[in-house]
Amino acid sequence: MKLRRLRIEHFKRFRDPLTIEGFADGLNLFAAPNEAGKSTIAEAIRAAFFERHRSGSVDHLRPWGEPSATPTVEVEFEIAGTPYRLTKGFLGRKRCDLVIDGRQTLDGVAAEDHLASLLGFRFPGKGASTPEHMGIPGLLWIRQGTSHELADAVAHAADHLRQVLGESLGDLTSSTGDALLHQVETARNELLTPVGGSPRGDYAAALKHQEELADAIQTLTRDIDAYRHSVDRLAGLRLEHERDERTRPWAAIRQDLQHAQERLDRARGLEASLQESQTEAERWRLQASAARTHLDALAHDEEAVAKRAQGVEAAESAMTVAQAEVDRWEQQHRHAVDTEAQARRTLEQVRAVAARSAQLRSAEDLDASVRKQGDALEKARAEKTRVDQLEAEAARLAIAPADLKTLKQLSEQLRDVSVRLETVATSLTFDLVDGKSVRADGESVSGQARRTVVRRTEIEIDGVGRILVTPGGADLDSLAARRDGLSAEVAAILERLAVANLAEAEERARLSTQRSSEAQASRKVLDTLAPDGVEALATEHAQASQRLSATRTALAQLPPAADSDGDLPTLDRAEAAAAEARSTLESVAQTLSTARVALGRAQSDRANALQELDAARRTLDDPKRAERVDTARTSLQDAISKEAIARQSAEAIQVELQTVNVSLLQQDVRRLADSAVQQEEAHRQRAGEILRCESELAVHGALGLEEKRAEQERELGAASRRAEELSRRAAALDHLLRLLQEKRAALARRLRAPLQRHLDRYLNILFPGARIEVADDLSPGAITRPGPRGTESGEFEALSLGTREQMGIVARLAYADLLQEAGKPTLLILDDALVNTDEDRLGQMKRVLYDAAARHQVMIFTCHPAAWRDLGVVARSLSG
Amino acid sequence: MTLRLLHSADWQIGRVFSQFEPDDAAALFEARFQAVERLAALAVEHRVDAVLIAGDVFDAQTVSDKTIRRLFNAMQGYVGPWVLLPGNHDAALAESVWTRAHRLGAIPSNVLPCLRPEVRVVGDRFAVLPAPLVQRHTYGDLTDWYANAVTPEGLPRIGLAHGAVQGVLPDDIDSANPIAADRAVTARLDYLALGDWHGSKRIDDRTWYAGTPETDRFKANDSGQALLVSLAGADATPEVQPLHTGRYRWQQRDIRLAVPTDLDTALDTLAAYAGDDVVQFRVSGTSDLSGQRRLQHGVDSARARVRALVYDAQDLRLEPTEEDIEALHADGYVGEVLQQLRDEQSGPEAERARDALVILARMLDDLAERPSVKT
Numbered sequence A: 001m002k003l004r005r006l007r008i009e010h011f012k013r014f015r016d017p018l019t020i021e022g023f024a025d026g027l028n029l030f031a032a033p034n035e036a037g038k039s040t041i042a043e044a045i046r047a048a049f050f051e052r053h054r055s056g057s058v059d060h061l062r063p064w065g066e067p068s069a070t071p072t073v074e075v076e077f078e079i080a081g082t083p084y085r086l087t088k089g090f091l092g093r094k095r096c097d098l099v100i101d102g103r104q105t106l107d108g109v110a111a112e113d114h115l116a117s118l119l120g121f122r123f124p125g126k127g128a129s130t131p132e133h134m135g136i137p138g139l140l141w142i143r144q145g146t147s148h149e150l151a152d153a154v155a156h157a158a159d160h161l162r163q164v165l166g167e168s169l170g171d172l173t174s175s176t177g178d179a180l181l182h183q184v185e186t187a188r189n190e191l192l193t194p195v196g197g198s199p200r201g202d203y204a205a206a207l208k209h210q211e212e213l214a215d216a217i218q219t220l221t222r223d224i225d226a227y228r229h230s231v232d233r234l235a236g237l238r239l240e241h242e243r244d245e246r247t248r249p250w251a252a253i254r255q256d257l258q259h260a261q262e263r264l265d266r267a268r269g270l271e272a273s274l275q276e277s278q279t280e281a282e283r284w285r286l287q288a289s290a291a292r293t294h295l296d297a298l299a300h301d302e303e304a305v306a307k308r309a310q311g312v313e314a315a316e317s318a319m320t321v322a323q324a325e326v327d328r329w330e331q332q333h334r335h336a337v338d339t340e341a342q343a344r345r346t347l348e349q350v351r352a353v354a355a356r357s358a359q360l361r362s363a364e365d366l367d368a369s370v371r372k373q374g375d376a377l378e379k380a381r382a383e384k385t386r387v388d389q390l391e392a393e394a395a396r397l398a399i400a401p402a403d404l405k406t407l408k409q410l411s412e413q414l415r416d417v418s419v420r421l422e423t424v425a426t427s428l429t430f431d432l433v434d435g436k437s438v439r440a441d442g443e444s445v446s447g448q449a450r451r452t453v454v455r456r457t458e459i460e461i462d463g464v465g466r467i468l469v470t471p472g473g474a475d476l477d478s479l480a481a482r483r484d485g486l487s488a489e490v491a492a493i494l495e496r497l498a499v500a501n502l503a504e505a506e507e508r509a510r511l512s513t514q515r516s517s518e519a520q521a522s523r524k525v526l527d528t529l530a531p532d533g534v535e536a537l538a539t540e541h542a543q544a545s546q547r548l549s550a551t552r553t554a555l556a557q558l559p560p561a562a563d564s565d566g567d568l569p570t571l572d573r574a575e576a577a578a579a580e581a582r583s584t585l586e587s588v589a590q591t592l593s594t595a596r597v598a599l600g601r602a603q604s605d606r607a608n609a610l611q612e613l614d615a616a617r618r619t620l621d622d623p624k625r626a627e628r629v630d631t632a633r634t635s636l637q638d639a640i641s642k643e644a645i646a647r648q649s650a651e652a653i654q655v656e657l658q659t660v661n662v663s664l665l666q667q668d669v670r671r672l673a674d675s676a677v678q679q680e681e682a683h684r685q686r687a688g689e690i691l692r693c694e695s696e697l698a699v700h701g702a703l704g705l706e707e708k709r710a711e712q713e714r715e716l717g718a719a720s721r722r723a724e725e726l727s728r729r730a731a732a733l734d735h736l737l738r739l740l741q742e743k744r745a746a747l748a749r750r751l752r753a754p755l756q757r758h759l760d761r762y763l764n765i766l767f768p769g770a771r772i773e774v775a776d777d778l779s780p781g782a783i784t785r786p787g788p789r790g791t792e793s794g795e796f797e798a799l800s801l802g803t804r805e806q807m808g809i810v811a812r813l814a815y816a817d818l819l820q821e822a823g824k825p826t827l828l829i830l831d832d833a834l835v836n837t838d839e840d841r842l843g844q845m846k847r848v849l850y851d852a853a854a855r856h857q858v859m860i861f862t863c864h865p866a867a868w869r870d871l872g873v874v875a876r877s878l879s880g
Numbered sequence B: 001m002t003l004r005l006l007h008s009a010d011w012q013i014g015r016v017f018s019q020f021e022p023d024d025a026a027a028l029f030e031a032r033f034q035a036v037e038r039l040a041a042l043a044v045e046h047r048v049d050a051v052l053i054a055g056d057v058f059d060a061q062t063v064s065d066k067t068i069r070r071l072f073n074a075m076q077g078y079v080g081p082w083v084l085l086p087g088n089h090d091a092a093l094a095e096s097v098w099t100r101a102h103r104l105g106a107i108p109s110n111v112l113p114c115l116r117p118e119v120r121v122v123g124d125r126f127a128v129l130p131a132p133l134v135q136r137h138t139y140g141d142l143t144d145w146y147a148n149a150v151t152p153e154g155l156p157r158i159g160l161a162h163g164a165v166q167g168v169l170p171d172d173i174d175s176a177n178p179i180a181a182d183r184a185v186t187a188r189l190d191y192l193a194l195g196d197w198h199g200s201k202r203i204d205d206r207t208w209y210a211g212t213p214e215t216d217r218f219k220a221n222d223s224g225q226a227l228l229v230s231l232a233g234a235d236a237t238p239e240v241q242p243l244h245t246g247r248y249r250w251q252q253r254d255i256r257l258a259v260p261t262d263l264d265t266a267l268d269t270l271a272a273y274a275g276d277d278v279v280q281f282r283v284s285g286t287s288d289l290s291g292q293r294r295l296q297h298g299v300d301s302a303r304a305r306v307r308a309l310v311y312d313a314q315d316l317r318l319e320p321t322e323e324d325i326e327a328l329h330a331d332g333y334v335g336e337v338l339q340q341l342r343d344e345q346s347g348p349e350a351e352r353a354r355d356a357l358v359i360l361a362r363m364l365d366d367l368a369e370r371p372s373v374k375t
Helices: A038-050 A108-119 A135-140 A151-168 A177-191 A201-247 A249-397 A401-424 A476-497 A502-529 A534-557 A571-620 A625-659 A662-701 A705-766 A801-821 A839-852 A865-871 B022-045 B065-077 B097-104 B144-148 B260-272 B289-303 B322-328 B332-344 B350-369
Strands: A002-009 A018-021 A027-031 A072-079 A082-089 A095-100 A103-107 A426-431 A437-440 A443-446 A448-453 A457-461 A465-469 A771-774 A780-787 A790-794 A827-831 A857-862 B003-008 B050-053 B082-084 B111-113 B120-122 B126-131 B157-162 B191-195 B201-204 B207-209 B225-231 B239-244 B249-257 B277-287 B308-318
Touching: A002 A038, A002 A857, A027 A865, A038 A072, A038 A082, A038 A108, A038 A135, A038 A827, A038 A857, A095 A108, A103 A108, A108 A135, A135 A151, A135 A801, A135 A827, A151 A801, A177 A201, A177 A705, A177 B332, A177 B350, A201 A662, A201 A705, A249 A502, A249 A534, A249 A571, A249 A625, A249 A662, A401 A476, A401 A502, A443 A448, A476 A502, A662 B097, A705 A771, A705 A801, A705 A839, A705 B022, A705 B332, A705 B350, A780 A801, A801 A827, A801 A839, A839 A857, A839 A865, A857 A865, B003 B022, B003 B191, B022 B050, B022 B065, B022 B225, B022 B308, B065 B097, B097 B111, B126 B144, B191 B225, B249 B260, B260 B277, B260 B289, B277 B289, B289 B308, B289 B322, B289 B350, B308 B350, B322 B332, B322 B350, B332 B350
Parallel strands: A027 A857, A827 A857, B003 B050, B050 B082, B082 B111, B126 B157, B157 B191, B191 B207, B249 B277, B277 B308
Antiparallel strands: A002 A018, A002 A072, A072 A082, A082 A095, A095 A103, A426 A448, A437 A443, A437 A457, A457 A465, A771 A780, A780 A790, B003 B225, B120 B126, B201 B207, B225 B239
16 A cells, blocks of 8 residues: 555644645655644544544544534555545545545445455444554554554454464364364363363362272271171180180199199198207207306316415415505604604794794884884974964964955045045144143143044133134035044954054064964974874874884793704705605605505405305305206206207208209299189180170171172262263363364464564564564564573563564564565554664664565654654655 | 972172162162062972072171161062072171071071081971081082981982082182082982072082072173972982073173174164163274264163163274264364374374364364354
């Protein structure tokens, strides 16, 4: 199919008619910027073929804002050399005319349907055409940006493609193949799992049933075997039981047992006798031993007398020795006593002499001391008297310092007051003729005198009368009163102190102090003389005097000194000699005492020895003793002979016992007794077991085991036959299915071969060395190509967008080749189809397209004129 | 006066036929009781003095109580003496079907099980010398004692034994339980009634196998009978007359398909089978698909008619003809599959290929008969 001319009017972007003419047979490149109307042209072509002219769903074809326009497309093309002209008006004045080979042959729906069958597409029942309906043109006319979406487009075109391929390979297809295949698969999958091929459904159930029955039969067979075994056992038991009943084996054993018991009893009797004989021999042995002892004891008596006599002798000699010792030590003792008495006397003499000289010295000392004390006492007494006098005088003269002070103050105040009074007072001066006197206030005044009058004073002059003087002055009275007061106070104090005036008082105070210090000096002297006081000194003196007199008295009583006193030893020596003599005496006395004790003991020993000797002699002399000796001898003889008899008897028994083995006999008895019991018990048990076995068999027999098993076996037979049938059917179906699939796959491969050939041709331009598989639905499948890491393989859908885009175009070119071979019209439209392709690949794709254009008309719309510059055709602009 | 005995054996009561479908098997199980009822009727009809059963009365020791009772019920029709002998299937063991029957109280007084080898006088008419099996298998001759057995003067001596007469029966018979071939002569027996061999068989004038009264296997010749034995007097040769007792006819047929008429023979044979037939039908050779279909049709139709039918076409090879393929529309790759399956019938998986071929043919048949759904 070749487009020759296209004219559109009132169509979307193109309100004014646009005519494109002079399409080339091969490549046609339309380059224009976006929105220039490239896609509108592609759409106009699609609308002309795919949309029914009567369709009400094509409003989008109208130019904007022209609701009454009639979008019109006129396409002129050639198919197999025959020229066609299709004119289609939509919406407004709907029409469809198809002029074939210059003659108007078809119009309306007929024209549309004719084209559809010619080009390989369908119309929708109603509404706008959708991709499902577009068939082969839908595949070859690539809309903008959909070149990579291949699978759907191929699916929509599949029927048409198959038809094409099928026609070329006609007799290889099967009219009923797929239906049969489906049926076989369904039947097969009823019996086997689709994937693993293991039994399922009826087949699995039949196998299970078969297995269950086999198990049940196995169980029954076991039970039957057990039953048969029991029957055999019962027969065996009965046989044995009857045999035992007949032969009674335990009876013979019982008889043997009796014999063995008798033998054992006899042997045991022997053992007892042996024991008895041995006991008797032992008894006689002991009796002989006793007799011997008795005899030995009797023989001992004589020896005892001799021994006792020897004892007496020894005791006596010992006593003599002891006596001698005592004597010797008594002599020694006496000597020591004398020596000691002498020493003691000497010591006493020495001591007496020493005492007298000591006493003498003491008396002399005391005498001196008494005399000295007498002097001191005298002096002390004198001193004491002086102290007492001084202290008494000091006390008598003493004036209290406070009184003295008061007195001084009062005297001064009095003087002051008197002075003041004098100055203010009336002074009376008297110058009286000798021998004459007056009295003032009763007081006689003669000579010259002066008087100060402070109060009314009467001066009586004898003979004259009286003169009353009354002193003036304001204070005169108070001063006078004060002076009088003070005078009275002073006078009172003076009176109390018994002094005339202040000077006297002061003198007394000075004297008192003097006396006190003198007394103090004397007391110091006294203290050195009699530190504890005079009285103490006196007592001391009296005592010393007393002692002296006592000493003198004692001395007087002492014996007078002898002349020999000068020969006496010193006290030390005398004491040492006395001590030595005493020690010697004590030692000797001790020894003597010991010797005396030894003597006493020796005497006692001797007495005992004598008694013992006496007793021994009495025993020996006992008249019954001889009788006892005889008796003992007889008894010994008797015992010895009887022991010998008993021993002989025991030996004889032992000899006999050696010939019989008691323990073996005992074992025999036990063994036979056990055997008898066992036999009887076994017999009883067997009887019981027979009963058990019989009842058990009765119960099990009633179960009808073998009949049941036969029944089960019949069922198993049926089940096995069914399982076998199903197994064979499954195997046959499986096999059949596999064969059908294999054959069908082989056929499909043969069908796909031409497509494969064309694909490989383009693929080798794009990816040298690559291979692609064609799937059953004729879409490209896995692609294998050399990659940087060896051969890579992957599904078409897993490729990159760019690669899919390229592969999409390559595949479409291959379909186009295929269709062309089958004599179908082909036209390729690529609307911006390689936008995701890089420069290298684009270069390859250009080679691919150039190659394809040798066989097909190819329309390429692009907005990248520069990229397509080397395609080998001149790009056309739409405006032209 | 002539002594008349009815001699039977191998009743095998309680036998289950596992090779058949359940309903068929049940009918064959029943048939054995019915055979006993017919024996009772024959005994009455021929006014026999006693019925002798020479072993294997029961098929197994542990049949159900119900089966035991039903057997003795089936014998009620004849009130004369029934002399029963234990065989290898129902040996008189320490515990056996006999002791159980006895415990159940199911044995009527006119039935005499001979559990011990000792002479018994039956109705003052004859002395029977039974040789019961007391073990499952015996390798000695249990009839040895017959020669020295003393029987009442003037009464016929009738031996009753179960086992294989030496040197007479085919070799494949079990060699256990042997019986000397000349026993009747050496033991001065008037008649020796034998069991174990399921067909009626004469050993000598006085020695016979009665066979089972109801056939139970395909290979039993002259089974389904009982023997009416008449002894006219001392030293007279017994007169033995087989009486028909069986109901089901066990038939085995092998047909090899080679030429087209073989198929017709096979179909005729199948068409001839009737209700009481128990059939084992084997075909081998070669058939085309249409022949196979006709054969299968014949088999299915016969199966609905007969008592039981076992069909075996394992050795039949299918050879689809061009006509078959045409008729089945087996074109395209289906045709290739068909061809391959035909070839595979000569290979190791011949059976699978044949099965697959049959399935394929049937499915194609079905598809062809359905309205075309071709798009």
